[in-house]
Every structure is written in C-alpha cells, then in structure tokens.
Amino acid sequence: MRLAIVGVGKLGLALLTGVTSRGVMPPGEIGLLDANVLRAGDLADQTGARVIGPPDLRHAERILVSVQPRVFPEISDWLAQENAGYISTMAGVSTGTIARRLGTKRVVRVMPNLAATIGHSQTAITCPREAENAGDLDFARQLFGAVGDVYDLPEHLFNAFTGMSASGPAYAAVVAEALADGGVRMGLPRALAHELAAKLLVASGELLQGRVHPGLLKDEVASPGGTTIAGLEVLEAAGVRGAFMRAVVAATRRGADLGKDQE
Known part of the structure; x- marks a missing residue:
C-alpha cells in the first residue's frame, strides 16, 4: 500500500480522484480509513481503492492524515507506525507537534484549499530535512500537484497561508x-x-x-x-x-x- 488516506472528507476525496484520474497512482495502491465506514466503502467502490482498518496501517508506505485537529490526539496512538512517512493537512498543527506525537520526523505538512475538488487548489508545503531525505516531500508534491499548484513555504507562514488561501x-x-x-x-x-x-x-x-x-x-x-x-x-x-x-x-x-x- 503506497498511500493510506485517514479521513476521507471532501479533501481526501478530491486528492483520491486527482491522483487516480491523472495516473499519479493506481487506485489499488491506496487504502481508505474513515470513521464513516459506509462512506469509505462507497468511495472505494467508485474509485477502485480499498477500505482498511487501523491495523492495516503497518503496511502503508505513507499515511495522509486528513482529519480535524481536535481528533488528532485521540488517534495518534494507532496512527504511529515505525516505518511510515506522514503527510498532514491539519490546520495549525506543526510538524514538530506531529513528529512528537507520532515518533518520527518523516512529516510533510501541507495546506490545500477546497479548489482541490476541481483541480485548482493552492497548496503550501513544508517539511523537516528527514522527510525530504526520505523522499516524502517529492511524494507529497506529486500528490497535491495532481489537484492544483504547490508552493514551498516556510512553516512560520503556514497560518497566514491558511488564513488567506485556505479560507x-x-x-x-x-x-x-x-x-x-x-x-x-x-x-x-x-x-x-x-x-x-x-x-x-x-x-x-x-x-x-x-x-x-x-x-x-x-x-x-x-x-x-x-x-x-x-x-x-x-x-x-x-x-x-x-x-x-x-x-x-x-x-x-x-x-x-x-x-x-x-x-
């Protein structure tokens, strides 16, 4: 499993549609994990991806965390996988906080906007050196490049980008x-x-x-x-x-x- 998407809301669906329709990744290499299992199942049927559970994350090369920030502390224990890289769309949550909770510095932080649903997102992206060296940054660029434009941005400007572009x-x-x-x-x-x-x-x-x-x-x-x-x-x-x-x-x-x- 090259990618596990945790939280398949509008953004997760937009990304799933973008990467599969543009040939970035075959749908069979993508797993979907969502609290709404029926919704995840419907999306899997529509796209060719597959529904997974928390234990399946150990097979994922990279995990996209697309949940509300308030949910993150509740799920961080089972999200943490020893050999996975992470991509986070959580507003306001720093790479340092994510790294501390998940026990790895292979964390890429991104901030897209709703225009991802029509392939015209503006996405900010940043990560620590460990994630760049592991290829996680290039992987995330490919993902979000499939749904719009990607901008490398220092992390201290992410909240401003969120307040202007994402909102x-x-x-x-x-x-x-x-x-x-x-x-x-x-x-x-x-x-x-x-x-x-x-x-x-x-x-x-x-x-x-x-x-x-x-x-x-x-x-x-x-x-x-x-x-x-x-x-x-x-x-x-x-x-x-x-x-x-x-x-x-x-x-x-x-x-x-x-x-x-x-x-």
Whole structure:
C-alpha cells in the first residue's frame, strides 16, 4: 500500500480522484480509513481503492492524515507506525507537534484549499530535512500537484497561508452572495444574479493573473465620473478592504490557536 488516506472528507476525496484520474497512482495502491465506514466503502467502490482498518496501517508506505485537529490526539496512538512517512493537512498543527506525537520526523505538512475538488487548489508545503531525505516531500508534491499548484513555504507562514488561501473560497463566496443580493435588490432575477456573480469572480481571476497589481484592473474598469467609481466610493466608505484584511488576520490567529491546543 503506497498511500493510506485517514479521513476521507471532501479533501481526501478530491486528492483520491486527482491522483487516480491523472495516473499519479493506481487506485489499488491506496487504502481508505474513515470513521464513516459506509462512506469509505462507497468511495472505494467508485474509485477502485480499498477500505482498511487501523491495523492495516503497518503496511502503508505513507499515511495522509486528513482529519480535524481536535481528533488528532485521540488517534495518534494507532496512527504511529515505525516505518511510515506522514503527510498532514491539519490546520495549525506543526510538524514538530506531529513528529512528537507520532515518533518520527518523516512529516510533510501541507495546506490545500477546497479548489482541490476541481483541480485548482493552492497548496503550501513544508517539511523537516528527514522527510525530504526520505523522499516524502517529492511524494507529497506529486500528490497535491495532481489537484492544483504547490508552493514551498516556510512553516512560520503556514497560518497566514491558511488564513488567506485556505479560507479564501469562503471569503469569495461572501463577495459573490453580496453582489447577487445587490443585483436582486435592483431587480435582477435571483438565479441570473447568482450566475452572473459566479462567472464574474471566475473571469476577474483570469484578468488579474495578467496584471502586476490588482489595482491596475480596478483602474481599467473605473472610468472618470462613471458607475464603477461611484460603487467603489461606497465600498471604501464601508471599510470593505479593511474588513477583508482583518478576516485574514483573524483566521491566521485562529490557526495558531488550533496548533497550541495540540502541543
């Protein structure tokens, strides 16, 4: 078994789908372990992976830990395997904490986001030298490269990455919802407003990638004395820019708190 996935939620399923559909790994080399055995069984039937139990982890070359941080202390005893490497997606939990609980420094820490479910994740990755030397880092890069872009990042920036990128789809969803509500307020049908808002965010992301700074796109759209600058004035008066900055700060600090709970 080349990979055991412990915790097959949305992220685990996205990774499973990504690596198998892109030929990174045959599904028969992947084991699925989840508290919801029926769900794991359904996913195994759909993908060709197989359901395993805690005793089977001794056969795994590497173990992906994709559970909530609060669950980790409860399962760390049977997670610990003498010869396995580990990949963790747990928010806020440092490689040092994981290494101490599992008794190995072969730990790669990653932080993807929900866009992994559509192959467009942004994933931060880091590890101690022991994991790099054992090939665990390259293995994790291959896994998460199958569902998006991978960024090498110092561990002290992981909580900031989490607060911005991993939490970012929720912030973008709030923007889309607010824009759609504004359209409805001015008479657009709800379904159309939702469709326009979603497509607007996708198109804006594409436009932003071709520019050095987001402000350039804003300036291109906002003509003198026009409709856009009138709307931007309202956003500035409402403190929208500062609110998003404070959201990233709050999410970053929460990630740090989650880590402290596991120390």
